[in-house]
Amino acid sequence: MIRFENVSLRYDNNTDVLQDINFELKPGSFHFLTGSSGAGKTSLLKLIFLAGKPSGGKVFLFNQDSARLPRAALPEIRRRIGVVFQEFRLLDHLTLYENVSLPLRVCNIKETQYRSNILELMNWVGLGDRVNAFPTTLSGGEQQRAAIARAVVGRPNVIIADEPTGNVDTEIGMRLMRLFAELNKQGTTILIATHDKQLWEGSPYPRLHLEQGSLVPTYGEY
Amino acid sequence: MARNAQILPRNSVAGPALGAVTATMCFLACLALGAVLTVNKAAHNWLTQATGAVTVQITDTENLTSGDQLQAVERVLKRTRGIASYEIIPEEKLIGLLEPWLGTGNVTPDLPIPVMIDVILNPEQRFNEKGLRIELSAVAPGAKLDTHGRWRQNLERGVQTMRLLAGLILILVTIATATVIIFATRAGLGTNKETVEVLHLIGARDKFISRQFERQFLTLSLLSCTIGYGAAAGIFHMLFTLMTDMEDIQFYLLLLGVPFLSILMTWLIIRNFVIRTLAKAL
Numbered sequence: 001m002i003r004f005e006n007v008s009l010r011y012d013n014n015t016d017v018l019q020d021i022n023f024e025l026k027p028g029s030f031h032f033l034t035g036s037s038g039a040g041k042t043s044l045l046k047l048i049f050l051a052g053k054p055s056g057g058k059v060f061l062f063n064q065d066s067a068r069l070p071r072a073a074l075p076e077i078r079r080r081i082g083v084v085f086q087e088f089r090l091l092d093h094l095t096l097y098e099n100v101s102l103p104l105r106v107c108n109i110k111e112t113q114y115r116s117n118i119l120e121l122m123n124w125v126g127l128g129d130r131v132n133a134f135p136t137t138l139s140g141g142e143q144q145r146a147a148i149a150r151a152v153v154g155r156p157n158v159i160i161a162d163e164p165t166g167n168v169d170t171e172i173g174m175r176l177m178r179l180f181a182e183l184n185k186q187g188t189t190i191l192i193a194t195h196d197k198q199l200w201e202g203s204p205y206p207r208l209h210l211e212q213g214s215l216v217p218t219y220g221e222y
Numbered sequence: 223m224a225r226n227a228q229i230l231p232r233n234s235v236a237g238p239a240l241g242a243v244t245a246t247m248c249f250l251a252c253l254a255l256g257a258v259l260t261v262n263k264a265a266h267n268w269l270t271q272a273t274g275a276v277t278v279q280i281t282d283t284e285n286l287t288s289g290d291q292l293q294a295v296e297r298v299l300k301r302t303r304g305i306a307s308y309e310i311i312p313e314e315k316l317i318g319l320l321e322p323w324l325g326t327g328n329v330t331p332d333l334p335i336p337v338m339i340d341v342i343l344n345p346e347q348r349f350n351e352k353g354l355r356i357e358l359s360a361v362a363p364g365a366k367l368d369t370h371g372r373w374r375q376n377l378e379r380g381v382q383t384m385r386l387l388a389g390l391i392l393i394l395v396t397i398a399t400a401t402v403i404i405f406a407t408r409a410g411l412g413t414n415k416e417t418v419e420v421l422h423l424i425g426a427r428d429k430f431i432s433r434q435f436e437r438q439f440l441t442l443s444l445l446s447c448t449i450g451y452g453a454a455a456g457i458f459h460m461l462f463t464l465m466t467d468m469e470d471i472q473f474y475l476l477l478l479g480v481p482f483l484s485i486l487m488t489w490l491i492i493r494n495f496v497i498r499t500l501a502k503a504l
Binding site: 049050051071072074075076078079083089091093094102103105106107108150154 | 231417420427501
């Protein structure tokens with residue numbers, strides 16, 4: 001589903017961010033992407049959701065080389081990847097309902113077709129009573145859940161979450177993890193980037209560990 | 223209960239300042255076009271009247287008085303094709319026309335006043351101006367045919383100059399408006415950079431994003447152009463109360479072309495600019 005082949009990423013100032021990255025995410029898998037801050041987790045995720053291009057190597061998304069995708073094909077690929085951004089990136093001038101429904105609006109789906117689904121989804125993430133609230137009036141945890149709802153609403157094949165528990169307390173963090181596990185059970189491929197050891201320790205899911213821009217083996221963990 | 227609102231924040235793309243500029247530009251363009259239409263119509267009326275009539279002027283010669291030549295001239299006019307009627311202007315009327323220039327009582331009997339004949343042409347028949355001129359000189363050496371050609375040429379030249387000026391104003395207004403719209407669109411894209419990026423990342427096509435910009439600009443453009451057009455139409459309506467036979471519905475319909483073309487231009491510029499800018503984005 002997602003495959004990195006000898007991928008490297010270098011910024012304009014000649015800083016190597018990623019070096020020789022190789023891995024594959026199979027359909028329905030659940031992975032953690034771990035590493036300390038600055039290890040290159042966000043940069044790697046950006047290559048997956050097409051917010052950047054590798055300097056070397058190849059990134060295959062749904063068996064297509066991302067470097068060869070024509071611009072017109074990018075929206076279709078992006079719609080198959082739900083992203084929970086580290087800083088949420090909710091639009092402050094829109095209500096939660098409008099934020100969550102945005103991925104469906106950009107597909108020109110009529111509101112009558114998704115309205116009840118959105119309300120149901122918002123209840124599911126515990127925001128049923130915050131439908132008309134604006135993001136700036138919400139707590140970090142509520143914004144996080146709204147961002148997750150927006151990421152899953154279009155029923156993507158892959159969900160990528162960048163530090164999804166970074167702004168919430170342990171209890172909400174565990175609740176969000178149960179949410180991801182539930183989505184994974186339904187067949188969604190999950191990749192969660194985190195530097196929080198508590199999150200992946202004792203978890204049954206494998207992890208990709210980044211150190212100074214390179215993937216290092218995590219032998220014998222599972 | 224929640225309903226979907228505009229994706230781009232209200233007034234983040236096209237603010238009241240842009241609305242005021244667009245309204246002013248539309249108003250100026252309407253004035254320029256309206257002025258040309260009005261001058262065109264007035265000139266057409268004047269030219270129709272001028273080309274529908276000629277004047278024969280008979281002056282005394284060495285051997286013949288103007289009165290002696292009048293009968294011969296009348297005979298020629300009667301048999302000339304293309305002439306509907308003619309009227310000899312009474313001497314009192316001629317004196318009346320001269321008095322404003324020479325002063326009341328200064329038109330003395332020894333002042334040689336020519337005989338003037340107003341000739342009305344038949345628009346349905348061909349009038350041979352050159353032939354009439356030859357015939358008149360043959361029978362009345364003091365007769366001269368005046369077709370008001372020089373006056374007509376001056377008028378036509380004046381109208382042409384007005385058209386060129388108005389055209390120039392329209393071109394300048396169009397360039398200024400297009401530039402303002404491009405700058406406003408660029409500023410709007412900058413202001414909404416975060417929103418545009420999020421829209422791209424959740425799978426929005428460039429056309430979808432462009433439509434959000436177009437919608438805001440067009441709503442504002444529609445309102446501004448209506449105000450600009452309304453103000454210009456109001457001024458012309460007041461002007462036409464002073465100029466009889468000039469106001470008609472066709473004038474206002476033609477003037478409506480300005481806001482219509484402004485809106486069309488706004489739409490095309492925004493669409494083109496936004497799509498081209500987005501193509502360089504993520």
